[in-house]
Amino acid sequence: MRSSRLPLALGGIALTVALAAGCSSSAEEAPETPDVAVDEDLAALLPDDVREAGSVSVGTEAQYPPYEFVDTADGETIQGLDIDLLEAAAAKLGLDYELDNVAFDTLLPSLDSERYDLVVAGVTDSVERQANYDFVDYFSADQAIIVPAGNPDDIAEMGDLCGLTVSVLVDTSQQALLEAENEASCAEDEIDILTQQTDTEALTQVQVGRASATLTQEAVGVYNAAQIQDGAAFEVANTESISGEPLGFVFAKGDDELRDAFQAALQSLVDDGTYGEILEGWDVSLGALDEITVNGAE
Template structure:
């Protein structure tokens, strides 16, 4: 009898240990970001991902009492990587579009943005369609800016698409581009360090909503992230992170 009780106790303890281990594993969220979209996501001098997106992910994990792991992935590989379970969610300033919603699900928006032209200050750059004719305009491939450029101006301007926004900026500075279309907020940070360049015209496409992507029908994770997002907005954590990067609200 004592032997049976001892065996039973051992079995229960082992079962509890396995259950506890499974619960701990379930509380780990593996986020992916691009690492090339400052100030939202970038790689610091130690090789570690940083930025607004990363800080939001950390705050969400803290609210959920989950372990947060951040990995980097080239932009074009983010959604394919999510689908094959290389990571659990994408937090990379990804716009919520109908096309993407066909293959992934999104949380509620965690910030809103818009598009804007940028060019050299000393360049005569009018953003009307007539004035843009024949100009060479750049944008990052597969972004809202790049898609807008292809869909709306490909018969007006010479379109140049790049793998990263940093490459767009490099060609803009070298004079290989007359101008660029980019998300207004990342460009805001770049312009602070590039006094020879400025926004041209007003912001447009302001209905750009940015969300965290999860695998299609991963309702449990999406709901958890939405609840955590609401919580960090309510308790002021979101506002603190916002103020770290921008002197105005982007929520």
């Protein structure tokens, strides 16, 4: 038993390294960020203290490609779809930003404690979260069930996960979807939900055989399936849509001026074509929105 498990353990280590490399790209491979000029009318919407400071603090969790991830060329630079949208919106508002890379489950509590002015981390807007936070929705994200290549458990939909172990990033809408499935179609044969601190770790559990699948956002799943081991390690199992939901920049309740300024800046990027150019650069145009809304989840 010990010798037969050893290759799995080593494989897990190897995969962690491969994920770090495979899910990131060098700065040269990342799409170019369009030049964006300051819009003084939009900048005037900012709260006085933010406009005077000229900068905002932003929390993220940079292990979620293509939304945000660390460039392996220098091991420090955070890049991705969300970062490009943040940079373009901040430029419209005449702002710099300070980006802090922390664990996902600390992001919203840190917003509560005013450590950050906003959170940009591929966060799903939900009615439940709207009770405590405001969302400026910028993208429509579907979900994907990621399985080993060959799909050995013949998974095609959420109901096929009953009785299986499924890894998932902790405190996410994907975890909530699995819990809801356990209360519905899997009530008599529940999914064993294996929560992890990062999406990378959740994927690792599938690779080493501790989980049959992982549930993640579609753009992330498709990106990982294509990048890791030249697309030979994983595949997307579901063929139908699973709970498409909006993603949003997250703001503290009561921070209406900052929220509305970012909404207006992102809408301006939609209107002038910059938004579409950024999404096309990351090959995620199917998630594009025509209107940037506040708290659009219903």
